[in-house]
Amino acid sequence: MTFNKWTRFSLPVLFILLAAIPFVAQATDEPFYVTFFARVLVYALAACALNIVLGFAGLVSFGHAMFIGLGAYAVGILGDYGISNGWIQLAACIAVCVVVAVMVGSVCLRTSGIGFIMITLAFSQMLYFLMVSLTPFGGDDGLNIYESSDFGLFTLSGSTEVYWATWALLLALALFLNRLRTSPFGMVLRATHINPRRVNAFGYSVFRVQLSAYVLSGVITGLAGFLLANLTAFAVPSYIAWHVSGELIVMIVIGGIGLVTGPIFGAIIFLLLEEVLKGWTEHWMLIMGPIIVLIALAGRNQFAWLKVFFNRPSSAPAAIEAQPAGETR
Amino acid sequence: MTAPSLTVDGLVRYFGGLKATDEVTLQVRPGELHAIIGPNGAGKTTLINLLTGELASDGGRILIGDVDVTGQPIQQRVQLGLLRSYQITSVFDSFTVRENICLAARRKRGVRMAVWKPLVRDSETMEVVRRIMAECQLQHVADEAAANLAYGQRRQLEIAMALAADPRLLLLDEPMAGMSAAEGTAAIELLRSLKGQYTIVLVEHDMNAVFSLADRISVLVYGKVIATGTADEIRNHPDVRKAYLGDDEDA
Numbered sequence: 001m002t003f004n005k006w007t008r009f010s011l012p013v014l015f016i017l018l019a020a021i022p023f024v025a026q027a028t029d030e031p032f033y034v035t036f037f038a039r040v041l042v043y044a045l046a047a048c049a050l051n052i053v054l055g056f057a058g059l060v061s062f063g064h065a066m067f068i069g070l071g072a073y074a075v076g077i078l079g080d081y082g083i084s085n086g087w088i089q090l091a092a093c094i095a096v097c098v099v100v101a102v103m104v105g106s107v108c109l110r111t112s113g114i115g116f117i118m119i120t121l122a123f124s125q126m127l128y129f130l131m132v133s134l135t136p137f138g139g140d141d142g143l144n145i146y147e148s149s150d151f152g153l154f155t156l157s158g159s160t161e162v163y164w165a166t167w168a169l170l171l172a173l174a175l176f177l178n179r180l181r182t183s184p185f186g187m188v189l190r191a192t193h194i195n196p197r198r199v200n201a202f203g204y205s206v207f208r209v210q211l212s213a214y215v216l217s218g219v220i221t222g223l224a225g226f227l228l229a230n231l232t233a234f235a236v237p238s239y240i241a242w243h244v245s246g247e248l249i250v251m252i253v254i255g256g257i258g259l260v261t262g263p264i265f266g267a268i269i270f271l272l273l274e275e276v277l278k279g280w281t282e283h284w285m286l287i288m289g290p291i292i293v294l295i296a297l298a299g300r301n302q303f304a305w306l307k308v309f310f311n312r313p314s315s316a317p318a319a320i321e322a323q324p325a326g327e328t329r
Numbered sequence: 330m331t332a333p334s335l336t337v338d339g340l341v342r343y344f345g346g347l348k349a350t351d352e353v354t355l356q357v358r359p360g361e362l363h364a365i366i367g368p369n370g371a372g373k374t375t376l377i378n379l380l381t382g383e384l385a386s387d388g389g390r391i392l393i394g395d396v397d398v399t400g401q402p403i404q405q406r407v408q409l410g411l412l413r414s415y416q417i418t419s420v421f422d423s424f425t426v427r428e429n430i431c432l433a434a435r436r437k438r439g440v441r442m443a444v445w446k447p448l449v450r451d452s453e454t455m456e457v458v459r460r461i462m463a464e465c466q467l468q469h470v471a472d473e474a475a476a477n478l479a480y481g482q483r484r485q486l487e488i489a490m491a492l493a494a495d496p497r498l499l500l501l502d503e504p505m506a507g508m509s510a511a512e513g514t515a516a517i518e519l520l521r522s523l524k525g526q527y528t529i530v531l532v533e534h535d536m537n538a539v540f541s542l543a544d545r546i547s548v549l550v551y552g553k554v555i556a557t558g559t560a561d562e563i564r565n566h567p568d569v570r571k572a573y574l575g576d577d578e579d580a
Binding site for chain 2: 176179180182183184185186187188190191194195197198199200201202203204205209
């Protein structure tokens with residue numbers, strides 16, 4: 001199945017199924033479903049955002065939890081000062097994420113490979129320890145958010161409201177990324193992953209293109225944090241913990257690097273698996289770990305692990321199979 | 330836009346203690362096809378990299394037309410129309426031939442805020458792409474991934490990309506390296522048709538191509554230009570015969 005066919009098929013099916021969840025929850029009187037899937041969608045949003053740099057540009061950012069934290073604390077800190085106007089909070093969230101992404105990106109993008117991974121991680125850890133030690137804003141215990149973001153027309157006051165806001169935002173993002181992928185900007189961004197030297201030789205600035213992508217990715221991840229804070233009514237340093245950044249990467253790997261709907265599937269599979277295994281045994285990581293390893297081993301190519309699963313022979317020629325995972329057509 | 334001249338004055342580049350480019354001085358006239366020949370390791374590719382800005386020079390000056398581009402970044406030089414091809418094929422392997430050429434053809438307009446309309450649906454770009462694909466005989470593999478092309482076709486794509494970027498000054502680094510005889514002949518014909526449209530600096534090992542195409546030839550040995558002249562002058566130049574063609578070769 002080619003990339004376009006898969007996206008065209010999976011995207012509508014996925015979002016129709018996700019739209020049914022609040023109604024199913026209502027019919028079965030299980031409001032927990034909505035809360036759980038709202039969290040899934042928030043992480044799917046963050047993973048899709050990370051996929052812009054990781055999947056398209058091949059930049060493994062190991063510090064994207066930083067932006068979740070920035071978004072969450074934009075709601076938390078402004079709320080603490082009694083500002084619950086959603087538009088003001090949103091503007092602050094976006095502004096802070098842009099400024100931080102430009103600064104962090106400008107430094108990180110001077111490195112590549114392991115250097116890039118470690119520096120993004122370092123910046124995210126800096127914010128983590130800053131928030132842990134900032135006692136006026138709750139420090140280690142985090143900040144309670146007593147008033148949800150109020151957008152006038154609607155308020156993100158309950159799981160259902162957050163669910164629909166995230167659903168709509170995620171749908172918009174998926175449609176946008178589907179266009180971005182083949183747009184001139186997206187093509188040059190993907191080209192920087194394949195052959196940065198040649199991109200420069202045509203007069204495009206690899207640095208600028210990558211930085212733009214990093215900022216875009218950071219801002220959208222910030223929006224995920226914004227929604228997460230409203231969902232949990234809480235902003236806490238653990239949102240910025242390094243393993244959150246790692247989980248976002250795992251979600252992308254599970255769903256397929258560089259695929260538009262991949263990270264959404266990845267988030268659903270990862271968090272469902274976690275939830276089911278947690279209910280089953282206290283030592284759920286013992287089972288989760290090997291499953292992720294197996295998926296990663298089988299999934300060097302996009303969705304290759306699904307092919308293994310369904311035992312569907314691959315029709316792609318060998319040369320395509322051998323390409324870097326992010327760039328299979 | 331007219332083809333600019335290229336002036337290189339006392340260009341120097343060290344790799345550690347090695348003077349890879351040694352006071353190179355060249356005067357390439359507007360619209361000229363200027364070949365650079367020399368034995369392996371003479372510093373031909375280093376010179377190209379210095380001209381494009383991929384390597385920084387340690388001394389000397391580079392002028393495109395009247396503009397001093399010494400120390401300027403690649404982007405500045407590309408804006409003046411300086412484009413290159415690579416000796417080692419440097420295409421975007423997982424993109425199709427059409428997408429590869431599109432990326433090159435798009436360079437003048439840039440990609441700022443261009444996040445919606447697909448690259449290959451842009452009519453202005455596609456017009457250029459169609460013309461270049463026809464010129465370089467790549468239409469029949471337009472939708473093939475570059476990675477799946479035969480070697481000769483990859484070399485053609487390499488040149489096609491440089492041409493699609495609308496060059497005024499073209500640096501071709503061994504465009505015929507590894508091509509079959511038939512492909513080489515086709516490439517010579519292509520280059521001949523380009524003559525006069527652009528200023529071309531051609532680095533090539535194929536003496537057949539060099540002597541039949543070049544207006545003038547410079548000979549590079551150990552990073553130094555030892556002679557510049559027409560094909561006849563170079564053939565009969567005693568230093569060139571000694572250093573490059575060999576004492577006993579009947580050139």
